[in-house]
Amino acid sequence: MSYRIRAAGPDDFRAFYDLAKLTGGGFTNLPAEKATLEAKLERSEAGFSRVGENPSDDLYVFMLEDFRTGAIRGTCQIFGAVGTDRPFYSYLISTLTQKSEELGRIFRNQTLNLTTDLEGFSEVGGLFLHPQERAGGLGMLLARSRYLFIKQHRPRFGDSVLAELRGVMDQAGHSPFWDALGGRFFGMTFPEADEFNAVHGTQFIADLFPKSPIYVSMLPESAKAVIGQPHPTGRAALKMLENENFDWDGYVDIFDGGPTVTARTDKIKTVVEGDWLLVGGTNGGGDNTMMLATGVMHDFVCCYSHASQNENGELIIDAEAMEMLGVGPGDRVLAVSR
Template sequence: MSFRVRPVRGEDFAAIYEMAKLTGGGFTNLPPDRGTLVGKIARSEESFARAEDGQQGDMYMFVLEDPAEGLVRGTCQVFGQVGVVQPFYSYHLGNLTQTSPELGKTFRNQLLTLTTDLEGSSEVGGLFLHPQSRAGGWGALLARSRYLFIKAHRARFGERVLAELRGVMDEAGNCPFWDGLAGRFFGMHFSEADEFNAVHGTRFIADLMPRTPIYVSLLAESAQAVMGQPHPTGRPALRMLEEEGFYFDRYIDIFDGGPTVVADTDDIRTVREAATETVCEIGDGGRTKALVSAGQLTDFRACFANMKRVPKKGLCLNREATELLEVEVGDQVLVVGR
């Protein structure tokens, strides 16, 4: 039996908590805090249980599961709308050109401006794979299953989707961007601020951060060098996002300076290319590799499958995939090329 993606359940807490302790810090959506994780799982269950359609401040958490072994080896999240409960802050990197006729010189300066431009967007995040499961393409299964869920529940999500990537920090948890900017206003180490943010939210940012634009040239070179750069472990995730059509629109995280990438929801490759098909046969599935999902809300499942098209009838899926998806002949599935 292979892996599948499904909604988180209360009994998954122990596995989620163990993975949270392996993130290495700076992973706001998966903090190693028991109370916060219990709250996240409860919030996810409430979101899946909500009957009426429409975009709200939902949070949907998924797990990567090996049903045969009873193991959970990954997790990811989708947020229906950011900025609902608390403002969603980002820095936007802009330019200011100034000319002095007397000196005969033109100066072009970069500015960081605190904004809430991205409020109302949906968000994908919280993706983490257990170190023992980082081969076999399971990260792609986790990541792309979120887009199939969005496609299957389109009314619950906005016109734009964002993803925040963790910024650069060293093994000791030091963050050059934090040390060069926000840390000077908060009087605390990055790890303390990051933990506080993960548990309590971002309201304290509005209370203490300067509202005026920041000249980048005034920051330490170490801070400037990492602006908009992902943590080395996040580069594969960035490549997957870019393959889906996400792009860097000069928004960066106010804590660690990591990039925030965005995409129009209906232009995300998996959302755009996924098609509804009917299962007409169960067999070996043929040679075509695909990503397939089935079910709505709490019944949502996604996995890799072998498939072949049967003219005028539908799809033949391999038996293992139909067992993972819990579908039978006559059921509908969402299918996109692997």
């Protein structure tokens, strides 16, 4: 398989934009808006170039590249720490219990509480795979490559990581959660609000959203039914996150009600299981498939390889992976089983 993950650069703008146009909307981290995507690539370049070993408001954008043709077939992103330059808002679902002595009943009502609890978390997001490539484990390669990058540059990331999944919307791109809640305060459709957020950020939420809890029972059934539910196309992504030890603790996106899942950084499965191994050579690589990564910052590269270990514990990898990674015998790679 000749696909590899590499750091994005300014020359990737056209491919980045073409991927964004395929998302179908509701994808805040990948809007089909040229100026915003150009700014993302500039911010990513600054993140890869920053000197220092501490969490900061960095963005790292990666590309899935066909090494043989140079074609870009997917992308993903990591944010070093959210909420450092502007508030990072979520709704937290809570339960309010009240008892009426006169009625002899206990009432339990769920509420949505506007919160910035997740500030300082790192974030994985912006994962999108070309519709024609959704087979062969490329989505998993995109997703897990981010955790290898985090492990390799651990001081740059927070103690916890979050992932926001796109919520449920109809074929026209409208969100029943937004229509029942945000749309009533802003007079904007969901596509309009989502586009505004992607370009300008969430400060308008702080300015205009109600700070008091929202009673879920007061929302229409169409909205209640989708709170905490991922878009049908995001169910596989949620499963991959759960396999990496991410959990849902009741946080939902303020726009579409999709779930926000979190994990302790050092408990993420790929981070835990990834190990540095020496490359011993190549002879076809063996029957096992592993994910391998090497390179610091701009030079980060990740790919699949057929691999085995020799009697000295060194990795024997296939020739194509050796070429894509730019490594040879005696070099170290970060390796994890597929």
